[in-house]
Amino acid sequence: MTIYDLTLAELRDRLDRRELSAAEVTGAYLERIAATNPQLNSFITVCAETATVEAEAADRAIAAGETAPLTGLPIAVKDIFNTAGLRTTCGSRILGNYISPYDATAIGRIKAQKAVILGKLNMDEFAMGSSNENSAFGAVRNPWELSRVPGGSSGGSAACVAARQAAAALGTDTGGSIRQPAAYCSVVGLKPTYGRVSRYGVVAYASSLDQVGPLARDVRDCALMLQAVAGYDPADSTSVDTAAPDYQAGLTGNIKGLRIGLPREYFIDGLDDDVRRAVEQATATYRDLGAEIVEVSLPHTAYAVACYYLIATAEASSNLARYDGVRYGLRAEQAENLIDMYMQSRAAGFGTEVKRRIMLGTYALSSGYYDAYYLKAQKVRTLIRQDFLDAFEKVDVLLTPVAPTPAFALGEKVNDPLQMYLSDIYTIPVNLAGTCAMSLPCGFSADSLPIGLQLIGKPFDEAAILSAAYAFEQATEWHKRQPEI
Amino acid sequence: MNYETVIGLEVHAQLTTRTKIFCGCSTEFGRTPNSQTCPVCLGLPGALPVLNRKAVEFAIRTGLATNCRIAPRSIFARKNYFYPDLPKGYQISQYELPVCEHGWLDIDLGDGQSKRIGITRAHMEEDAGKLIHGETPETAGSSLVDLNRACTPLLEIVSEPDMRSADEAIAYLKKLHQIVVYLGVCDGNLEEGSFRCDANVSVRPFGQKEFGTRAELKNINSFRFIRQAIEYEVERQIDLIESGGKVIQETRLFDSGTGMTRSMRGKEEAHDYRYFPDPDLVPLVISPAWIEEVRATLPELPDAKRHRFVEELGLPAYDAEVLAADRNLADYFDACVTLAKDAKSCANWVMGEVLRKLKETDTEVVAAPVTPELLSGLLARIADNTISGKIAKTVFEQMWLSGETADQIIQAQGLKQVTDTGAIEGLVDQVIAAHPEQVAEYLSGKDKLIGFFVGKVMQASQGKANPGMVNQLLKKKLQG
Incomplete structure (x- = not known):
């Protein structure tokens, strides 16, 4: 077995027993990245030098007996996280050369454990996209089938974990940006409840929806990563001051009596047959494991995508106003006056999809339209959240597909933004409701593309979906399959 | 229109x-x-x-x-x-x-x-x-x-x-x-x-x-x-x-x-x-x-202060307005009143000498060298007739410069007011003797000249004579 085939838990064990050093592990991963990244383009920045230094520091800590759960483990992070002294591009030309002076809270937490950060991962520009084709640094390819997209916006994160370029990754999820690429690349991805993980230092796309979460090879690693970043942060007013439980302790494999809900609105026309079949099989597996399967209703599901594209774009139009060329980032040098400088800098710095969303959001917030769009969307959002709370009166977790189809081809939906938006139809409602959900491998399509299963939990009950996911993983082999790359 | x-x-x-x-x-x-x-x-x-x-x-x-x-x-x-x-x-x-x-x-x-x-x-x-x-x-x-x-x-x-x-x-x-x-x-x-x-x-x-x-x-x-x-x-x-x-x-x-x-x-x-x-x-x-909690920490506001100065301390509305205009000045005044009791004389001194001096030396009231304690000490010496109001102004000037108490300055410079009838009588007699013309004019009905005589006596006493006593004795002697 090669080093990069080991999970976080297995690496932890080898490092603790001194069978491997963090330096060896890091070296192996840096080689793996060098060998595979030209095909995948999952990294925007590889941090070989700092990673090597961090690995040495981790080895010293291990030698001194000061080992934290992530000490010496090779992690990569989406390029949306501010990392002090490193380039933080958010997949955009406008931040193409931006070196951040500070660490995001999530980065600070994994650094405090002396994890090794291998690099910054490719993504859709400002996390806007479902295919990772909207990156100023080029598209990422799906390691299972290079002509396919890895999903987005955390496409680099999912591809990187699937292709063993890092043992685990951190991503962000605003409308499915962790779960959908996790499904397309057959890795485990978790979007925590809004407020569970600090957003401080995460470049904002849609502030009321953005949430940090892990992508990993299996459920245990996913729990380990979540444990490291979860918890209250006084620097984020929206982070919630409730203690995170011990996520690994709940991974027993026993889910007898668990009540699982199938929302009928999720199994409709447009759902790919292979995906439907895989999800039905997964349901059968759960029944065999002793879960009780119940049909439930989330009546406002049909409005979720429209609601999301009003709220997310409205917030984005404001969040992205700071990229004005005045203090940092790209500045048009030939401008004639201030307004011209703003217009030229932003015209050159932002890509098409980002511009589209800024315009949509600006429109939705405009005087005279605010009530009809933004305010109405907020009301719909409340109804959607209530749908989930009502469903959770009857069941413990919800089981759904992650995306209507497996990974689509590169270029297939680039010119059809509406079709692209619909690939997030099953993930978006969770962000609007503010609750937690995860994606885990549950099969493959007829042409061997991964299919993901979504488990949705009650607010702040990540432990329940992790436990349910672990039981499924124990009963199946899907997570053990690897892409050939 | x-x-x-x-x-x-x-x-x-x-x-x-x-x-x-x-x-x-x-x-x-x-x-x-x-x-x-x-x-x-x-x-x-x-x-x-x-x-x-x-x-x-x-x-x-x-x-x-x-x-x-x-x-x-x-x-x-x-x-x-x-x-x-x-x-x-x-x-x-x-x-x-x-x-x-x-x-x-x-x-x-x-x-x-x-x-x-x-x-x-x-x-x-x-x-x-x-x-x-x-x-x-x-x-x-x-x-x-x-x-x-x-x-x-x-x-x-x-x-x-x-x-x-x-x-x-x-x-x-x-x-x-x-x-x-x-x-x-x-x-x-x-x-x-x-x-x-x-x-x-x-x-x-x-x-x-x-x-x-x-x-x-x-x-x-x-x-x-x-x-x-x-x-x-x-x-x-x-x-x-x-x-x-x-x-x-x-x-x-x-x-x-x-x-x-x-x-x-x-x-x-x-x-x-x-x-x-x-x-x-x-x-x-x-x-x-x-x-x-916040309400409990609110200070007394200008309106309430003005009202209190008029109703409780008996100040004229104008004085109340001036003193309440600035919170620190009002606090200074309140401290003086607590110590010296006589609100009107405190008001006169704070609005007069203290404000003038603050302005002259460009000083904030909280940094005034003559603190409410020192000022009330001075006011006490006026009240008990140790010094006259006029001498008090000189003492105040020196207090401002040295930060000493009124008593220290009065003592050191022998400014204690002369209240000995005999000594004042002597000065009164001298002044009357030295100004026969004015005496005649006074007696012919020019009452205002009393001020002239008081001035001369005060001058002769180097300001230390009790002005009230001087006035009384002069009137008595001039009437014959």
Whole structure:
């Protein structure tokens, strides 16, 4: 077995027993990245030098007996996280050369454990996209089938974990940006409840929806990563001051009596047959494991995508106003006056999809339209959240597909933004409701593309979906399959 | 035709918290540009605001002192617009649900009448930075951005359009200014911009119910300029209407050089700020207990002080006004009264010698070398006739310089008043003998000359004779 085939838990064990050093592990991963990244383009920045230094520091800590759960483990992070002294591009030309002076809270937490950060991962520009084709640094390819997209916006994160370029990754999820690429690349991805993980230092796309979460090879690693970043942060007013439980302790494999809900609105026309079949099989597996399967209703599901594209774009139009060329980032040098400088800098710095969303959001917030769009969307959002709370009166977790189809081809939906938006139809409602959900491998399509299963939990009950996911993983082999790359 | 002026005022008071409203940077004025900044107030990608609790407390204080209702739940909103001094491309402010609403202040109209001016709302917001336009040869033609001021806390206090003249506007502003300074929530410095005022001014024919179209006047940084700006604007609008024109809704800048206002932007150029609730901040919830806690720490406000000075201490209204105008002066006076008891003489001394000396030496009352303790010591020596009021002024001068007690100075310089009838009698006799002509004139009915004789005797005693006794003895002797 090669080093990069080991999970976080297995690496932890080898490092603790001194069978491997963090330096060896890091070296192996840096080689793996060098060998595979030209095909995948999952990294925007590889941090070989700092990673090597961090690995040495981790080895010293291990030698001194000061080992934290992530000490010496090779992690990569989406390029949306501010990392002090490193380039933080958010997949955009406008931040193409931006070196951040500070660490995001999530980065600070994994650094405090002396994890090794291998690099910054490719993504859709400002996390806007479902295919990772909207990156100023080029598209990422799906390691299972290079002509396919890895999903987005955390496409680099999912591809990187699937292709063993890092043992685990951190991503962000605003409308499915962790779960959908996790499904397309057959890795485990978790979007925590809004407020569970600090957003401080995460470049904002849609502030009321953005949430940090892990992508990993299996459920245990996913729990380990979540444990490291979860918890209250006084620097984020929206982070919630409730203690995170011990996520690994709940991974027993026993889910007898668990009540699982199938929302009928999720199994409709447009759902790919292979995906439907895989999800039905997964349901059968759960029944065999002793879960009780119940049909439930989330009546406002049909409005979720429209609601999301009003709220997310409205917030984005404001969040992205700071990229004005005045203090940092790209500045048009030939401008004639201030307004011209703003217009030229932003015209050159932002890509098409980002511009589209800024315009949509600006429109939705405009005087005279605010009530009809933004305010109405907020009301719909409340109804959607209530749908989930009502469903959770009857069941413990919800089981759904992650995306209507497996990974689509590169270029297939680039010119059809509406079709692209619909690939997030099953993930978006969770962000609007503010609750937690995860994606885990549950099969493959007829042409061997991964299919993901979504488990949705009650607010702040990540432990329940992790436990349910672990039981499924124990009963199946899907997570053990690897892409050939 | 006769026109009525209608004025509403928007005041931005910079709150004197030690740190900024949404980050931990210092708010100190006048430091090296951009030295007091961090990812939050620089608007760096990923930075998030965290509300300063002290700023909220200051807003509650101001709200209570201006009779506002404190909202149990208020919301921060983003006001979106582009400008280089605004690092995030939006200002965090409050829009639909401000922290304070429905307040009022009573202003004094000068003729014993008072008028109630409504306060629509007061909301919290962050300030922008400052632009410096090429002031040195190296920077000519460029604009520099200093973000030290960005994110410092402001309270915007918006009045109802209740004022009908520049006088009323100034009375309201001075009153509000006095209150925020009293509360210690704002340093009240107009020139440095910590107390800024925009005026909404319109005119309408007397008797008309509807308001005229208003102009918003900006850039007014002294009470004098506020009067000038309003008076100019009222005249401009009336002239315009009289000559058949129409006032348009616009923002106008006041130019203190010319005393005129000029158009900055019209309604059609007005920004669409696209306000929406800031998703980075949770609703501000203020419990009744917190409000009561703040209320308990409110100082006695100027109106209450004036009232007490008149009703309880028996001061004339004018004295009460002067003494209550400044919180520190009022505290100084109160301390004197507690020690010396005689409120009127305390008032005379504080308003007379103390204020004169403070002005002369450019000293703050809290730093006065003659403390209330020292002053009351001096007043005690006047009260017990140890020294005369005139000598007391000399003693006061020396106390100011040396910080010594009145008793120390009286002792050291032998200034104790002469109250020995025999000694005074001797001086009186001498003076009468030396001025036979004046004596004759006095006796012929020129009573006023008594002052001349008193003066001469006091001079002869080097000011130490008790003036009352001198007066009495003189009258007796002169009458024969």
